[in-house]
Each structure stands twice: as structure tokens, then as C-alpha cells.
Amino acid sequence: MNQGSARKVPQTEQPEKSNILSLPLEETQADREPHSYERWLVAKLMRMAGSPPIQFRLWNGEVIDPGDQEPRFTLHLKDPKALYTLVSNPNLAFGDLYSAGRLDVDGDLPELMEALYRSVHQARQKWPRWLEALWRNHSPRATGLSEARENIHHHYDLGNAFYQLWLDQAEMQYTCAYYETPDLTLEQAQLAKLEHVCRKLRLKPGMTVVEAGCGWGGLARYMARHYGVKVHAYNISREQLAYAREQARAQELDHLVEYVEDDYRNIQGQYDAFVSVGMLEHVGKENYQALSELIRRSLKPDGLALLHSIGRNRPMLMNAWIEKRIFPGAYPPSIGEFMTICEHGDFSVLDVENLRLHYAQTLSHWMDRFNASADEVTAMYDEHFTRAWRMYLAGSIAAFRAGSLQLFQVVFSHGDNNRLPQSRQDLYACPAAPESP
Amino acid sequence: MNQGSARKVPQTEQPEKSNILSLPLEETQADREPHSYERWLVAKLMRMAGSPPIQFRLWNGEVIDPGDQEPRFTLHLKDPKALYTLVSNPNLAFGDLYSAGRLDVDGDLPELMEALYRSVHQARQKWPRWLEALWRNHSPRATGLSEARENIHHHYDLGNAFYQLWLDQAEMQYTCAYYETPDLTLEQAQLAKLEHVCRKLRLKPGMTVVEAGCGWGGLARYMARHYGVKVHAYNISREQLAYAREQARAQELDHLVEYVEDDYRNIQGQYDAFVSVGMLEHVGKENYQALSELIRRSLKPDGLALLHSIGRNRPMLMNAWIEKRIFPGAYPPSIGEFMTICEHGDFSVLDVENLRLHYAQTLSHWMDRFNASADEVTAMYDEHFTRAWRMYLAGSIAAFRAGSLQLFQVVFSHGDNNRLPQSRQDLYACPAAPESP
Numbered sequence: 057m058n059q060g061s062a063r064k065v066p067q068t069e070q071p072e073k074s075n076i077l078s079l080p081l082e083e084t085q086a087d088r089e090p091h092s093y094e095r096w097l098v099a100k101l102m103r104m105a106g107s108p109p110i111q112f113r114l115w116n117g118e119v120i121d122p123g124d125q126e127p128r129f130t131l132h133l134k135d136p137k138a139l140y141t142l143v144s145n146p147n148l149a150f151g152d153l154y155s156a157g158r159l160d161v162d163g164d165l166p167e168l169m170e171a172l173y174r175s176v177h178q179a180r181q182k183w184p185r186w187l188e189a190l191w192r193n194h195s196p197r198a199t200g201l202s203e204a205r206e207n208i209h210h211h212y213d214l215g216n217a218f219y220q221l222w223l224d225q226a227e228m229q230y231t232c233a234y235y236e237t238p239d240l241t242l243e244q245a246q247l248a249k250l251e252h253v254c255r256k257l258r259l260k261p262g263m264t265v266v267e268a269g270c271g272w273g274g275l276a277r278y279m280a281r282h283y284g285v286k287v288h289a290y291n292i293s294r295e296q297l298a299y300a301r302e303q304a305r306a307q308e309l310d311h312l313v314e315y316v317e318d319d320y321r322n323i324q325g326q327y328d329a330f331v332s333v334g335m336l337e338h339v340g341k342e343n344y345q346a347l348s349e350l351i352r353r354s355l356k357p358d359g360l361a362l363l364h365s366i367g368r369n370r371p372m373l374m375n376a377w378i379e380k381r382i383f384p385g386a387y388p389p390s391i392g393e394f395m396t397i398c399e400h401g402d403f404s405v406l407d408v409e410n411l412r413l414h415y416a417q418t419l420s421h422w423m424d425r426f427n428a429s430a431d432e433v434t435a436m437y438d439e440h441f442t443r444a445w446r447m448y449l450a451g452s453i454a455a456f457r458a459g460s461l462q463l464f465q466v467v468f469s470h471g472d473n474n475r476l477p478q479s480r481q482d483l484y485a486c487p488a489a490p491e492s493p
Numbered sequence: 494m495n496q497g498s499a500r501k502v503p504q505t506e507q508p509e510k511s512n513i514l515s516l517p518l519e520e521t522q523a524d525r526e527p528h529s530y531e532r533w534l535v536a537k538l539m540r541m542a543g544s545p546p547i548q549f550r551l552w553n554g555e556v557i558d559p560g561d562q563e564p565r566f567t568l569h570l571k572d573p574k575a576l577y578t579l580v581s582n583p584n585l586a587f588g589d590l591y592s593a594g595r596l597d598v599d600g601d602l603p604e605l606m607e608a609l610y611r612s613v614h615q616a617r618q619k620w621p622r623w624l625e626a627l628w629r630n631h632s633p634r635a636t637g638l639s640e641a642r643e644n645i646h647h648h649y650d651l652g653n654a655f656y657q658l659w660l661d662q663a664e665m666q667y668t669c670a671y672y673e674t675p676d677l678t679l680e681q682a683q684l685a686k687l688e689h690v691c692r693k694l695r696l697k698p699g700m701t702v703v704e705a706g707c708g709w710g711g712l713a714r715y716m717a718r719h720y721g722v723k724v725h726a727y728n729i730s731r732e733q734l735a736y737a738r739e740q741a742r743a744q745e746l747d748h749l750v751e752y753v754e755d756d757y758r759n760i761q762g763q764y765d766a767f768v769s770v771g772m773l774e775h776v777g778k779e780n781y782q783a784l785s786e787l788i789r790r791s792l793k794p795d796g797l798a799l800l801h802s803i804g805r806n807r808p809m810l811m812n813a814w815i816e817k818r819i820f821p822g823a824y825p826p827s828i829g830e831f832m833t834i835c836e837h838g839d840f841s842v843l844d845v846e847n848l849r850l851h852y853a854q855t856l857s858h859w860m861d862r863f864n865a866s867a868d869e870v871t872a873m874y875d876e877h878f879t880r881a882w883r884m885y886l887a888g889s890i891a892a893f894r895a896g897s898l899q900l901f902q903v904v905f906s907h908g909d910n911n912r913l914p915q916s917r918q919d920l921y922a923c924p925a926a927p928e929s930p
Contacts, residue, residue, distance in 0.1 A: 369835070408844065409844060413911065
């Protein structure tokens with residue numbers, strides 16, 4: 057397998073990496089007594105966050121309780137500056153401080169994050185306007201042709217070896233799996249997702265498919281292998297494509313699958329199916345109209361299209377830390393914004409399925425494997441990177457559990473296409489997941 | 494059964510009823526030669542409509558061909574004034590002239606209407622702005638509390654005896670049926686729809702359900718009978734409620750089903766399920782926010798809601814004739830407008846299914862029965878009424894076939910509800926339709 061070598065995170069926008077443990081004590085002030093207004097600030101911060109069941113342990117060991125409830129988690133603030141950083145921009149600072157080891161957590165990290173999300177979601181409805189303005193997330197960076205390359209490189213070119221440590225061993229799927237029953241393994245659920253997508257597209261041998269944003273190419277190979285279709289799969293991540301092509305050759309599928317290193321906006325030709333799994337999050341709202349027009353010209357009159365994407369119940373910016381440190385340019389659309397893509401293209405929405413809790417389960421499986429490989433990850437990068445990714449995975453689990461993120465699979469056709477499936481019964485004729493090996 | 498007596502259409506807004514056949518010949522000018530500019534006007538009208546495969550037969554028998562294609566249909570214009578009326582406002586005049594017998598059709602009426610819709614849909618993209626303005630549909634009338642009563646009375650209180658002539662004999666369903674297989678009878682497909690809705694709501698014995706806009710009460714009784722749930726069903730059509738209550742008593746379901754004569758906006762209490770089948774079309778965009786808030790307060794934390802409604806692929810006003818003569822106040826939302834209801838209430842959209850072609854088939858079944866009972870309908874009302882309803886049914890079949898109308902079933906929950914179905918597999922465990930009796 058053509059595995060890219062592990063490398064450092066590209067230096068697009070890096071947080072302050074100062075690890076409290078490596079600073080001289082006098083610089084961190086981590087030995088001094090908290091001031092009374094610092095205790096007040098902690099109490100205020102917790103009220104603004106809706107009083108979640110969290111206690112704070114300050115740098116000197118002093119504990120501040122959450123008031124009228126039993127704490128379920130402890131946040132450990134290791135120096136006074138960490139408190140000020142947290143208060144001034146919690147969305148960004150929480151992840152940065154955790155990554156730097158200046159904030160730590162006792163208790164289950166995803167559960168703490170979920171409690172925090174639920175509590176903040178309620179509380180923010182009562183925030184004064186100045187606080188809303190101070191703490192708001194900022195617009196994602198641009199997603200033009202060249203920026204998109206930079207954004208995608210930042211995340212997806214971290215090295216295949218890294219992703220192989222914790223993604224499924226079946227098809228390297230870095231998107232929501234489909235747990236048609238809750239006890240599936242990650243591998244089964246990822247294969248079930250691929251099968252579910254193929255069924256929704258009603259693929260038949262000899263059909264042609266175009267895929268926008270193909271990751272490591274697993275869906276394209278699955279379609280070719282199990283449905284005998286021809287696939288053109290586009291991606292701008294060089295690392296992923298190298299792996300995808302190698303796999304297709306090894307599995308003798310390269311006569312059916314062509315991986316194209318190009319932006320989705322340059323897709324040519326007309327196809328029986330248009331599919332995109334986990335790319336829309338990176339497209340950016342400003343490009344929805346162009347995407348819609350692209351699908352309109354790429355889909356045959358009788359074709360079906362499927363978009364699979366993280367989304368929202370209502371419009372909201374991506375969490376600042378995720379957008380800045382993990383997924384530059386990311387924006388998950390609300391269901392209404394998602395539908396504007398379909399409306400603009402005069403498409404007919406046939407089927408929407410929300411797999412929100414499936415993504416929470418997928419991420420839990422990833423996180424278990426990630427934690428089991430933490431030492432290897434740290435050896436590849438450093439402790440800061442490992443902690444940042446742990447926070448990202450935990451925060452994502454929490455966001456899907458708390459309902460602040462959704463996962464939409466949307467199937468649509470041209471508005472005047474009458475060759476439609478009679479019902480969705482055929483999707484459920486037999487299990488989508490393979491039996492356990 | 495408590496059948497309301499047949500009555501005349503309420504006099505809210507009535508078209509000119511002059512039937513050409515009953516006017517003296519000199520007044521209609523139906524014996525004179527067409528002027529050359531009248532021939533030009535017909536040709537121009539057909540070009541503006543995208544040159545559908547239709548020929549015109551004028552009042553004197555003269556035929557004007559559609560140009561370069563074989564005509565599949567003939568439109569018979571019976572007097573010169575009909576031509577001018579048609580040209581000045583075709584959306585409204587086509588139905589009015591047909592109803593009055595001043596315009597007639599050779600060929601299958603739904604097929605003609607479908608050809609016309611498809612052709613106009615293409616052609617209007619090239620219309621000059623003045624024509625778009627001249628021919629545009631107008632905003633639907635108001636849907637406040639008192640207007641809603643008037644609007645609903647206009648259509649639904651035509652008399653149960655009338656609707657019994659052509660709706661299914663099982664549960665008097667005046668909404669889209671569910672043809673899980675294409676060969677179902679109307680009765681089977683309507684029962685399958687009721688079953689499909691119950692399954693989507695995951696009803697269990699002892700649950701409570703509130704229904705907004707219950708028609709003749711069939712869904713409420715079905716839920717009580719087959720799922721042992723308690724239903725509060727709201728409606729403001731007195732005729733329908735009389736029938737619904739009588740049926741519940743006769744079937745000994747009145748301990749489970751309570752029919753409430755009140756506006757949906759006055760729903761009280763909290764329920765395990767909120768359901769509304771075929772009411773949203775009458776709600777009006779200006780009331781979506783209030784509807785959203787109503788569902789928010791009426792749905793228990795773990796509850797599921799289902800809205801079933803005619804919709805659009807993109808925002809567009811209801812056809813002027815349908816809104817004026819058949820469904821006052823009607824507005825089918827685009828999928829995006831539909832989603833604003835969910836976004837406003839912070840709901841999580843779980844499942845959207847589009848049953849567009851199922852509605853075309855439902856309407857075809859209705860139209861066959863309607864045509865078979867045409868003499869009875871004319872005896873109840875008059876020839877004008879019968880022709881108007883034939884046009885309405887044919888036009889609706891055409892609109893669903895041509896893709897200018899959709900049928901969306903949307904299931905959603907509160908945004909923080911995690912007690913969600915694992916998948917949609919359970920909806921398809923066995924056929925929803927009963928076996929043929």
C-alpha cells in the first residue's frame with residue numbers, strides 16, 4: 057500500500073503551543089493564590105454556560121463547585137492566563153488550552169462535552185447581545201479553487217498511515233457509517249453505509265457514476281465491485297488518491313474506476329448517478345449555486361443524485377476551534393440551506409434520511425481506536441497534536457449526541473424525471489451489512 | 494351515516510358562468526369568420542406556451558395547427574371572446590372557459606394538461622418580463638382564523654355525499670395514497686398510507702396523538718383501531734366532523750378518538766405524536782412560524798411529528814384558477830419553505846419522502862370514479878360544477894406527473910431527542926397495504 061509518510065500539520069494557522077508543563081514556574085504563575093475576582097470569573101463563566109455539572113480545579117488545587125448540583129466532571133485550569141484566555145473566547149480557547157495541556161479533564165471527555173453543548177445551547181438564548189457578539193464563531197475561510205486545495209491539504213494530507221491507525225480496515229471510510237443494527241462492528245457499519253448509498257442510487261450494471269470528493273476511493277471501488285458500474289471519482293487530496301489508485305490496481309478494478317485529481321468544479325460528462333459523501337461540508341455556502349449547476353449538467357435526465365453531509369437543524373457557523381485548527385473552510389449547512397442546492401437546480405427531493413446518532417457511534421469507534429494508538433500518534437507528530445485530535449473526536453461525538461450536528465443523506469432527481477423508484481422498500485429487502493467475518 | 498345534503502358551491506368568488514350553448518348566437522358571434530389577427534393571436538399564444546402538440550379549432554370550425562409537429566390534442570374555442578379571455582389571463586381563464594363549456598378538449602384531458610405544463614415550464618424561462626407579469630399567478634387569499642373557516646367551508650363542506658361518490662370506500666381519504674406496489678386498488682393504497690404514517694410515527698398502545706386537520710377522521714380511527722392510541726383530532730369543517738363522529742361511534746372507537754371542532758391553532762396539551770395530513774397546503778406561509786411554535790409546545794420531549802403536504806421543488810404561487818375556484822387560500826410550500834417550519838422550531842428533520850407519482854395515481858383513481866358518477870354530480874350541482882371539478886382533477890394529475898407539484902411526508906423530532914428509531918427498516922418489515930378483500 058502506498059502510505060504517505062507521517063508529517064507535521066501544515067502551518068496554515070497554528071495555535072500557541074506553549075505547554076504549561078514545559079514553562080518555568082514563575083512565568084506560568086501557576087503557584088500563586090487565585091484572586092477573588094478570578095473565583096468570581098469562574099462562577100460567572102459557568103453561569104453563562106448554563107451551569108453544567110462541572111467543577112473547576114484551579115492551578116493551586118482550589119476547587120470551585122457548580123453550585124446546586126453534584127459535579128460529574130472536573131475541568132483543571134493549570135495557570136491563571138488559561139482562565140483569561142478561556143473567558144475571552146471559549147469556543148476557540150477550550151480546544152487550544154486542552155491541546156496545550158493547560159486545561160485538563162477528569163471524567164469521560166465526550167460526555168463532558170455533550171453536557172457542555174446541551175447546557176450552552178439552552179443558556180445562549182438568554183445571553184446579552186454583547187456576550188453573543190464576543191463569543192460568536194467567525195465565518196469560515198474562503199473555499200475558492202486554490203483555497204480549497206490548501207484547506208483539503210491541511211486535513212486530508214496528514215498521511216495515510218495516521219488515518220489507518222483508527223479508521224475501519226475495510227475501506228478507509230472517513231464519513232458516517234450506517235448502523236442498521238446497533239451491534240455492528242465499525243467495518244460492518246462502513247460497508248453497510250456503502251451498500252445503503254448504492255441502493256439509494258438504484259445502481260445497475262453498466263451504469264456510469266461520478267463521485268465528487270472520493271476520499272481514499274472506497275465507495276468508487278465498492279460500486280465497481282458489487283454493482284459493475286463505471287465510476288469517475290474526483291479528489292484534490294494527493295495522498296488519498298495515491299492510496300485509492302493503488303487499491304484499485306491491486307483489486308483489478310482499474311478498468312472500471314478512474315480517479316481524477318481535480319476539483320469537483322471541473323467534472324466533465326453526463327452520468328447515471330452523481331454522488332458525494334462528506335464533501336459538502338467543505339464546499340462553502342458561496343459555492344452551493346455552482347454545485348447545483350454542476351449537478352444539473354452532470355446528471356442524465358433519468359439519473360439520481362445523492363449528497364451525504366454533516367448539517368444543522370438551523371443555520372449556525374462551525375465551531376471556531378474546529379474551523380481554525382481541524383477543518384479550515386468547513387461549514388455544515390442547515391437543512392434549509394441544503395435544500396437551496398436542490399431548489400436552485402429545479403431538482404426534486406426524493407428522500408432525506410438523518411443519521412445523526414450513527415455518526416456519534418462511528419466517532420466513538422474511531423475514538424476508541426485512536427486512544428489505543430495514542431502513543432503511535434504522538435510518535436508521528438507530538439503530544440499537542442494527539443490532544444487536539446482527541447478533543448476534535450470527543451467534541452464531534454458530543455455535538456452529534458447533543459443534536460448540534462446532524463448527518464443528512466439526500467437523494468434527488470431532475471424535476472421532470474418520472475422514472476422514479478416506486479417506494480423505498482427495495483432499500484430494506486435484506487441487510488446492508490455483510491455478516492461478521 | 495350522517496351525510497350532509499348536497500348544496501351549491503358557497504358564493505365566495507364565482508366565475509362568469511355563461512355557457513356558450515345557452516346564449517343567443519348573435520351575442521356569442523360564434524358564427525362569424527375569425528379575423529386574421531385572431532389567427533395570429535392563436536399562433537402567438539401557442540409559441541408563448543412552448544409549442545405543445547395541440548391544435549386549435551376555432552368557433553367556425555377552422556383548424557390552426559401546432560406548426561412542425563403532429564397534434565395530439567385539439568382545443569376547441571367556441572366563441573371569439575373566449576380567445577381574448579384566454580390570451581389575457583390563461584392561468585385563470587383556461588379552467589373558467591372549460592367549466593363554462595366555451596373551451597373544450599378532444600383527447601385525454603390529464604395528458605393534454607401534462608403536455609401543456611411541461612411545455613409552459615420550459616417556455617416561461619424565455620418569457621419577456623411584461624408577459625411574466627401579465628400572466629403571473631396572484632397571492633393566495635388570507636388564512637387568518639375567520640378566513641380559514643371560510644376557505645375550508647368553501648371546499649370541504651360541499652357535502653359528504655359528493656365526496657363519497659369518488660373517494661375510497663374504506664376511510665374517505667382526500668389525500669395522497671401510498672402505492673407501495675403499483676397494482677393496489679384505491680382502497681388498499683389509502684389504507685397503506687394510513688399504515689405507513691402510523692409506522693413512521695412509531696405508535697405504541699397507550700400513546701397520545703394530536704391530529705391537525707383530520708378530514709373525515711379516517712386516520713384518527715385507524716390509529717385507535719390498529720395501534721390502541723388516544724387521538725385528539727382537530728378540524729373546522731362541520732360536515733366532515735359530523736361524519737367522523739358518527740363513524741367513531743358506529744365503530745366503538747369514541748372512547749379513544751375525540752374529534753374537536755376548532756382551529757389547529759387552538760390545540761391544547763402535550764402528545765407523543767403530532768400528525769397532520771393534507772392541512773399544511775391551507776395553512777399559508779404567514780402562519781408557518783405559529784405552526785412551528787404550536788408543534789414545539791404540543792410535542793412531548795420524546796415525541797415524533799409528521800407533516801404530509803403537497804409541495805414544490807421551488808417557491809411558486811398556486812395556479813390562479815385552483816386558488817380562486819377550488820382551494821381558496823391554498824399555497825403548497827417549496828421544500829425549502831417546508832424546512833423553515835422545522836428550522837424555526839429547532840426541530841431535527843429525520844425523514845423526508847416524496848410521493849409525487851403516488852398522488853398522480855391517486856388522482857387518476859379518483860377521476861375514473863368521478864367520471865363514472867358525472868351524471869349524479871351534475872344532478873347534485875350543475876354541468877358547470879362537474880366540468881370545473883373534472884378540470885381540477887385532470888389538472889392535478891398533470892401537475893404531479895409533470896413535476897410541478899410534489900408530495901412531501903416529513904418526520905421530525907425535537908432537536909435534543911435521542912430516543913430515535915435506529916433505522917427505517919421497521920417501516921418495511923411487512924406490506925403496509927391489507928390484502929385485497
